[in-house]
Amino acid sequence: MKVAVVVDSTSYLPTNILEKYDIYTIPLNVITNDEVYKENEIDNSWYYEQMAGSDELPTTSQPSIGDYILLLESLYRDGYTDVLSFHLSKEISGTYQSAISASTSVEDINVHVVDSQLSCAPLGFLALYAAQNKNVKPLEALLDDLEDMRQKENLNAYFLVDNLTNLQKGGRLSNAQAMIGGLLKIKPILEFIDGKIVAVEKIRTQKKAMSKIEAKLAEDFQVHKGKKITACLIHANAPSLAESYIEELREKFEDVTFILQEFGPVIGTHLGEGAIGIGYTVYDIDVSDF
Template sequence: MKIAIVTDSTAYIPEELLQKYDIHTIPLSVVMEGETYRENVDITTEEFFEKMAQMEELPSTSQPSIGDYILLLESLYRDGYTDVLSFHLSAELSGTYQNAVAAGRSVEGINVHVIDSQIACFVQGFMPLYAAQNKDDMSLEALIADMEEMKKRENMNAYLLVDTLTNLQKGGRLSNAQALVGSLLKVKPILEFQDGKIIPYEKVRTKKKAKKKIEDIFAEELKHQEDKNITAVVIHSNAEEEGRGWMNELQEKFPHVKFTLSYFGPVIATHLGEGALGLGYTNYDVRID
């Protein structure tokens, strides 16, 4: 048995970790002014933000086609893989999971096990990293069972902080009046994942207070996990300096937690907008170096 680990580009796993742990990726795309760009292939995150700032309308996003997936699976089969563990952003947010399932049924000779992470970004990336780091020491059945356990809310969670309401308004998720009032009041929505959906957790005045609220939630959740090895990630949307500063502050407050810094790439940033921040974690022991 030879197991391949696959994820999609919205896990935003650094290239050096993809290569170190032999993780394969399939890209999602953004459509900007009629042109389709595969994230991290045809467009960098920096280029995306430059283009988006000049656009009147919000970019749209699209999942990999079934055909793209079939090509990847056929390539893995030719390389001698017998099984594929494929991890994807929440099926409530994208059709990527469904297309992966359909592609798996279309390719003979290789067994494809598709897992809905029910989350997104580098928090999603914890799952393929853990699988890649443990696949040689566990049976496939045990590893799949472990992954289904890992994605449960008590083992992996994330909170998002939206800095600007512009993208929510452009995307039709907020009226012009709501966006105007929210901006005047400096409202910063905190969002969370529930059953794979992104839902409002709380609206907080000012970004500083919103970050403090997320820190308090994080601290409360860690109280029940004192015997766990916590791995956490701070995620930023074209705000690396702010994200790194927040990560450093969190590292001082929670010295027993392993922290890393990641980013919202084009597909996710399309919906959250510039300046967004996120804090996610897992109590599974994931190596992030």
């Protein structure tokens, strides 16, 4: 048995990690100024400039089934018998369903498609755990671990956006929620609930919203006191804010390992520039190379 790990590009795992652990990426696409780009092939800074200067919000699309089939056929030729394939929540993207459809088109390779019910860092944590354990644990035991790991109490994330405009335009939140956000000038805290993006708190200022996220994290972490917790702060073209905030979090949660990442074009499009998120897992993963 030879197991490959595949994750879609919204995990935003750095290149050195993908290469070290032989993690394969299937990219989503962004469409701006009538041009289609695979999100792992364009520079984040360039893209955020394009988005800021565009009159219309860029759009995003899932990987084509054809691209996924080509990847699976390549893995089969390389001797892989099984594929663990991780994707952002099926409630906000058709990527998961594309993976399911592609898996039925390639014979002689077993594809195990996992709906993370989240995106970004938590999605990457699932893929990283699988890659670090695929040669250590039997496949069935690893699949059981992954099913448990993706449960909300073991893998969760909070997001803070500057406003709800992009989410509303992209159809990821209701018009009513977006209208309320605009009228009140709030800083919404978002969470994935049953795979859907939900505004769980509506705070008036960014500072108060960040403090509220810290309080939520403190409550979550207390439940898992004594476990090795890994968390990621991820930002949308807001490095100064992210670097300042992560230092605060490291001081407050000394027993938690924090890493820093940036939202790529797909998720950055929907959350908007200036958004930040914090995802964490209580499963043991090695992030020393980040």
